Amino acid sequence: MELSMSAYVVLGLIARHGPMTPYELKARVEETIVPFWPIPHAQLYRDPPRLAELGLLTEETEEGGRRRRFFHLTPAGERALQDWLSAPEVPQAEFRDPAQLRLAFADLGDPGDLVRLARTQARQHRELMRAYERRRAALEPDDTGTVSRERMLSLGILHEQAHAAFWETIASADEDPDEPSEPTPKDHWQDN
Template sequence: MTKDLTPSQLVVLGLIARHGPMTPYDLKSKVESSVGTYWPVPHAQLYRDPPRLAELGLLREDAEEHGRRRRVFYLTGAGHEALREWLADPTTPEPETRNPALLKLTFADLGAPGQVAELASAQAAQHRRWRDEYRELRARLDPHAPDTTARARLLTLGIAHEQGYVAFWEALAADPEGTGEPGPEPGSP
């Protein structure tokens, strides 16, 4: 069953499993504050997926009869089972990377001299900002929130990822004709 579910549908199941019943608007807010930084889900998708998951029996829908007529979605037993099945499978598809800076770097030799150093300096600065933002977010995690451990893991990975980019871009900015291989870490033999 889970092989037929899209990543955005799995996001919906996971968020409702973690946070309880939600409207599509609630899902939009939770995506923005959780997976949205590395797995963006279009808002329209968050309005299409819950009814589809309800048709599959993975969610149950309650619609208000009066007022705003909000649609609230609850995880069913089958939804819990589908989520458990997906989580139990350690395999994942290969990641996709669509990084405009890497695309530009691919063809940098066709540009004017000095552009590699400028690109590298700008990218190093951007990745330092992201790294520092992730560090700040990790420091501010609420230890009592239900997703603290998951968020701490992701932020730790994000910090390491951004630090790798910082090291690469800084090395390339210092030596634009080189490969971008960072020198030894300070204090290492």
């Protein structure tokens, strides 16, 4: 059975936190997954009923009030999640970076444009790195999934540090802007 990544996110969040409504799934995704794997909100409303049709979740509707729909993990859903988690192979990472795409054609533009782009990118990556650091510092040690979230945020911090260091090197290059420059780890790897 081929499932989408968002379907595995739904299974994983329900396995970790118990029965949830699509709205609750949306809130959990925003606090945990969005920085690394954005999922459209509409997808979080489509996936649970589809997973219920496949027998991986069951659906329970409130009898009164707003008649919210709660989704529960089934044993088949647990097996599907475990099979996904235990598979050593994963698809090639998808990386779509608009700034990197512009960098591919920077030689066709004004060198000052590249410097401005680099400064903006360095600032944005530093800001995102600090946001991840704040999220990591705010983790509660007793919360379910804290270790996984801490690891995910640590990887995100390293990723943002590397991008910031690269763009800072481009922005501060004194030499010919058409010459490739290599980022140096020196103090770029430390938060300034």
